[in-house]
Amino acid sequence: MKVTDKGYRNRWIALAFMGVSLLIISLDNTVLNLALPSIANDLGSSASQLQWIVDAYVLSIAGLLLTMGYLGDRLGRKPTLMVGLVFFVLFSLGAALSISTGMLIAMRAMMGIGAAIILPATLSILTATFREPRERAQAIALWAAVFALGMGIGPLVGGWLLDSFHWSSVFYINIPVALIGLIGGYYYIGNSKTDKPRKLDLPGALLSIAGFFALVYAIIQAGMDGWAAPHVLYAFGAAVVLLGSFIILELKSKNAMLPLHFFKNMSFTGANVALTLVSFGLMGAFFSWDNSCNPCRVTLLLRPV
Numbered sequence: 001m002k003v004t005d006k007g008y009r010n011r012w013i014a015l016a017f018m019g020v021s022l023l024i025i026s027l028d029n030t031v032l033n034l035a036l037p038s039i040a041n042d043l044g045s046s047a048s049q050l051q052w053i054v055d056a057y058v059l060s061i062a063g064l065l066l067t068m069g070y071l072g073d074r075l076g077r078k079p080t081l082m083v084g085l086v087f088f089v090l091f092s093l094g095a096a097l098s099i100s101t102g103m104l105i106a107m108r109a110m111m112g113i114g115a116a117i118i119l120p121a122t123l124s125i126l127t128a129t130f131r132e133p134r135e136r137a138q139a140i141a142l143w144a145a146v147f148a149l150g151m152g153i154g155p156l157v158g159g160w161l162l163d164s165f166h167w168s169s170v171f172y173i174n175i176p177v178a179l180i181g182l183i184g185g186y187y188y189i190g191n192s193k194t195d196k197p198r199k200l201d202l203p204g205a206l207l208s209i210a211g212f213f214a215l216v217y218a219i220i221q222a223g224m225d226g227w228a229a230p231h232v233l234y235a236f237g238a239a240v241v242l243l244g245s246f247i248i249l250e251l252k253s254k255n256a257m258l259p260l261h262f263f264k265n266m267s268f269t270g271a272n273v274a275l276t277l278v279s280f281g282l283m284g285a286f287f288s289w290d291n292s293c294n295p296c297r298v299t300l301l302l303r304p305v
Contacts, residue, residue: 026154077124211245
């Protein structure tokens with residue numbers, strides 16, 4: 001898992017450009033919320049469609065994150081990151097030019113694929129580039145801080161843009177930022193990949209994608225249609241079966257995509273559980289629909305959907 005000497009010398013500059021790449025991913029989680037009333041007026045979107053405009057992005061990330069991380073480790077992290085950024089630029093442009101709600105939802109889903117490529121690539125490059133444990137810890141802390149910063153400033157950036165521009169500006173803003181990450185990353189980020197790549201865990205990849213898709217879909221639909229709705233229960237049942245099969249497969253596989261022995265480390269497990277709970281609370285609070293408003297009201301820090 002070696003990185004080039006040039007990449008090591010430029011590691012702090014590379015970290016800055018990885019931070020730029022990471023910033024647009026986390027920013028896009030929250031920047032859209034304040035634009036929803038304008039989108040509803042312009043495209044005639046319903047409450048359910050507005051929810052999907054927000055959540056199509058998250059759904060793609062959740063379903064593909066593990067698989068894209070695995071492919072990046074195997075094929076090379078730098079080119080994977082570059083591909084993810086190109087994806088993000090192209091489909092941000094597509095989202096900005098959307099002329100219907102369905103098109104916007106599709107573009108958001110494709111942006112999520114780009115984000116799922118970028119996110120694990122940045123962390124993998126970081127751990128390969130920073131060889132000293134102390135520096136690596138500092139770099140990971142900065143990486144996490146940048147991600148949190150993007151989540152926090154998203155509504156502020158969205159409000160500033162909407163004061164002066166069309167709702168499409170919340171997508172156009174991604175393009176120059178991603179291009180900075182793309183150009184700077186090309187020159188300063190060193191490539192690396194796993195020295196002894198495992199064989200592709202195709203069954204594990206398919207089960208993880210389908211299982212996480214079913215789980216996130218069930219949670220989204222439960223917020224709109226109720227936890228007892230038949231299709232919600234079916235989706236939760238499918239998620240249990242698929243993710244349970246994934247866990248069993250990974251425990252037995254010699255080429256596991258997600259080595260489950262990582263979870264024996266309580267620091268690792270605790271951090272992931274805490275992050276999951278924070279994400280549930282934060283993202284649930286960002287989007288709120290009020291039927292008494294015309295056509296909708298997006299509020300911050302009110303109640304979960």
